[in-house]
Amino acid sequence: MLENVKLEEAQELILSLVTPLPDETVPLLDALNRVIYKDIYSLSDLPSCDQSAVDGYAVSVSEKEKDHSFVVKEHLKPGEMPGYSLLPGEAAGVVTGGPLPGGTVSVVPHEVTRLAGNRLAFTGEIVPGENIKPHGEDFKAGELLARRGAVVNPGLTGALAAFGRSEVAVFRCPRVAILGLGQEVVDCSALPLPGQIRDSNGPLLAGLARKHGAQVTGVQLAGGGTLPQIKDQLERMLRQSDIVLTTGGTASGASDQALYAVRQTGAKVLFWGVRIKPGSHSGAAVYDDKLIISLSGNPAACSAGYHLLAAPVLRLLQGLNPWPRRVNAVCAGSYKKWGGPRRFVQGNLEADQKGLKVTVLPGQKSSMLRGLLNNGNALIDLPAGHPPLEEGAEVSVILLYPFKW
Structure with missing residues (x-):
């Protein structure tokens, strides 16, 4: 097991084990935002006559x-x-x-x-x-309509319908299961007792996974289960999914269960600990051909770890480029922390007449949810040992979702 690895090393270890999922055929009206499995060509001229x-x-x-x-x-x-x-x-x-x-x-x-x-x-x-x-003005017979890996948008839906396609072959949606660890974590619908907290990471990860085209097969909590019970629970979730995300219990304290539970299943641990903040307490393992990615229990760290480690896997499983787009932008606002490991700051990227600008969002502590409420669509990538980030500085930004300008 590798410990405290660089982010790129962690990503390459994970992605080297990922194979795109097989195809399934779905009704055209259900194909929006799905990923085309094989090239699609026009069967005739459109229009078919003058x-x-x-x-x-x-x-x-x-x-x-x-x-x-x-x-x-x-x-x-x-x-x-x-x-x-x-x-x-x-x-x-x-x-x-x-x-x-x-x-x-x-x-x-x-x-x-x-x-x-x-x-x-x-x-x-x-x-x-x-x-x-004239006939064929829009499309000629045999012309490429969509390449493998294209995401179905409304325009493509209309074009496929024009050629009589009521079904389309797409990559199967990745099945994701989510397991929250920690004896103090209770369901979000429960009234917590003193010392307990409601589960926010499970719903957070479920929403993020669905946004990346996944089918969430379950959001569960280990609660006060013993290690053998958590092992059995984890194995059941692995049988029902393509990838399991765990959250919480990833540090090295006496009560942290993630690494022990993963090892109990017989999974091969790839790495534990990544040289980033937030999200340093992240790890990954492989069980047969399925990945387990363990993320921090702190909400902002959990979100950052998901985007940097889990989201690339979900994209590749669907035949997409796993690597998010990276751009340079001018920073609007400042971030006064400096030094330490490589840091990812939550931001919101916008375009105006002067170009791209990224706003530093409030609530940057690993334990806070506030920064996740403001439609953040980017992570500002600050290198290890960075100085305080000043307004007007040019920064490298990772796009979390497609962005057009």
Whole structure:
């Protein structure tokens, strides 16, 4: 077992054991935010035939003569396919999105025409191709619609529906189980006795895991269970999930159970302790082919450890790039602590006309929840031995969620 490792070493140890999950086929309407399992190609041209872009008249003219008076052969209804081609001097009434007869040179909007009986008059210029949506204008047959690893968004949902796909193959959602350790921790619905605290980390981790596309199979507490009982509980959770997150009991005190419980299962401990703050009391182990990631019991440290150690695993299990995006930003506000190990400060990244700025959020103590309430979307990465962080300084920022500017 390695102890007190660098963050990158811990991440590489964990990710080296992760294999993307198999696929499953889901209804298209349930595929939003899921990850495409294999490349998807268009099966045909879209649109499949030339269509009108406006309500009006499809007209045909000869190359030598610019006709401005046409015989209207027919008024096509929505979805009606013409069974003829237009000859020069002929026209047909068409609707937006409707198929065009062969021989159509241009479509004239109805508001600029005059109709008398079956004669159509138009005094403007006939521009070849105007108001025509040619077949394949949007997509050509065989064109790539989505690569493996693409996240399904509403636009892709619409495109797949346009090609008749009612189902889509996606990576299976990772199954995550969460176990809270500590005899003093009780369910959030309970009235704590003196010396007890409600479980906030379990719901916190469940929300974070779901935000990263996971299915949470259970949030449990060890309570006052003995080590053999916690071992059995942990093994049951491993059988029901792809990854187990434990929270609390990761330090080296007499009452800390995490390392002992993990070892009791026969899991191979990869490392224990990471050279960061908050989240230094974090560890990981592998049981058969499943990971156990143990996080601090302090809420802010638990959250930081999740983003740095567990979130990359959930992304890779779904075929995504495990590494979060990193950018440089100007710091809004200050952070007066200095020195010590590498530190991750909770922040909120925004973009304005001057560029990217990150605000230091209040409540930075490991034991506090306050900093998690302010829509924090970033961690400011301060190197070991850093000086106090001053307003206006340029800092390296890890994005916790997709960010567009």
